[in-house]
Amino acid sequence: MREPRYEFETISVERQEDVLRVTIAHPRSELNAVDGVLHRELAALFRELKLENTARAILLGARGRAFSAGGDFRWFPELQDPAVLEEVRRDGKQLVWDLLDVELPIVAAVNGPAVGLGASIALLCDVIFAAEEAHFADPHVRVGIVAGDGGAAIWPLLVGPARAKQFLLTGDAVPAREAERIGLVNFVVPAAELEEKSLAFARRLAAGAPLALRYTKLAVNKLVKDAVNTAFDVSTALEIATFKSEDHREALSALREKRSPRFRGR
Numbered sequence: 001m002r003e004p005r006y007e008f009e010t011i012s013v014e015r016q017e018d019v020l021r022v023t024i025a026h027p028r029s030e031l032n033a034v035d036g037v038l039h040r041e042l043a044a045l046f047r048e049l050k051l052e053n054t055a056r057a058i059l060l061g062a063r064g065r066a067f068s069a070g071g072d073f074r075w076f077p078e079l080q081d082p083a084v085l086e087e088v089r090r091d092g093k094q095l096v097w098d099l100l101d102v103e104l105p106i107v108a109a110v111n112g113p114a115v116g117l118g119a120s121i122a123l124l125c126d127v128i129f130a131a132e133e134a135h136f137a138d139p140h141v142r143v144g145i146v147a148g149d150g151g152a153a154i155w156p157l158l159v160g161p162a163r164a165k166q167f168l169l170t171g172d173a174v175p176a177r178e179a180e181r182i183g184l185v186n187f188v189v190p191a192a193e194l195e196e197k198s199l200a201f202a203r204r205l206a207a208g209a210p211l212a213l214r215y216t217k218l219a220v221n222k223l224v225k226d227a228v229n230t231a232f233d234v235s236t237a238l239e240i241a242t243f244k245s246e247d248h249r250e251a252l253s254a255l256r257e258k259r260s261p262r263f264r265g266r
Contacts, residue, residue: 004048010038011045012063018206019199020055020104024062031069032062034117036078036088042121043091046098056206056213058102059199060125061109067134068118073255076143079243089236092117096150096228099124100221103214105205109198110134111191113173120150123158123184124224126217127205129198130176131191136184139171140239143255144247144263148239153231157224158184 006013010026022045026032034042049058062068079085099106099121108125112134119136122128130136138151146152147168155164159182167174180188189197205213242248247263254261 001051001053004051006045006048008041008045010041015055016199017203018056019202020049020052020058021199022049022058022060024060024068025064029069029072030064031066031113032064032118033069033072035072035075036084038068039088039091039095039117042117043095043098046095046102049102049104050098052102052104055104056208056210057202058104058106059109059202060106060121061195061198062111064112066112066118067108067110067114067122068116069113070116070118070137070139073143073252076252085240085243089240092149093232093236096120096124096232097225100225100228103218105202105213105217107198107202107205109194110136110176110185111194113137115139115173116151117149120154123154124150127187127201128185129187129189129194129201130179130185131194132176132188133191134176134179134188135173136176136179137171137173138168139173141169142171143251144245144249144261145242146235146239148232148236150228150232152235153228154224155184156231157227 012023012025014021024032026038079088106125108122108128110122110128110130114122114134115137119138138147140147151168155168163182174184176188179185246266250263251261
């Protein structure tokens with residue numbers, strides 16, 4: 001098996017003893033907004049992490065003011081091109097499946113807003129730490145598109161269908177403390193302690209019996225994969241359909257013009 005290659009423009013990777021520290025750090029976005037480059041590199045990241053054999057745990061965090069603020073609206077016009085949209089769909093699907101197939105335990109350290117795809121990635125990790133200032137949101141509907149990116153699968157699995165629909169149908173953000181209360185995340189800590197606490201937990205997992213941890217994760221992730229297998233392709237197909245809708249174009253116009261959108265259901 002070849003060694004993983006961590007050669008990215010928007011993601012940094014470093015080794016700290018048995019923990020592999022992965023940091024989303026988009027050089028052109030303080031909020032780590034997802035554009036074409038970051039989307040492709042996130043897909044490549046989890047593909048490479050499946051090959052990691054030196055580390056025993058992964059700590060996934062971010063630099064800047066957000067874990068990831070979701071899709072970069074400047075990128076959205078490119079997604080009107082069917083070829084680009086199809087590439088994004090394929091990369092997005094493989095990203096989620098590869099993330100779930102990473103055998104090493106992944107601890108997420110969410111330093112700020114985790115939105116859209118950023119929220120899905122954080123919530124698909126194995127143990128989630130959040131800073132008190134962080135929040136989680138999947139606001140696809142606010143720009144007239146379906147909650148794809150795995151959100152339609154992982155939110156109901158974590159908090160149940162009724163509460164998931166509350167947030168997916170409104171796009172409302174869930175503050176960190178509320179996210180902890182409803183079971184969306186594991187731990188909420190002061191921002192100044194996020195790095196220390198999440199790294200300590202990653203090191204605790206790294207000190208565990210490697211095969212036992214890997215195989216336990218694989219067994220539990222069978223349940224997660226069932227949910228993703230049920231919802232992902234449908235939600236993504238419908239997301240693509242709504243990318244072509246008048247409502248989505250109206251939402252982008254409203255953002256540019258700094259006004260409320262007027263949705264018409266077509």
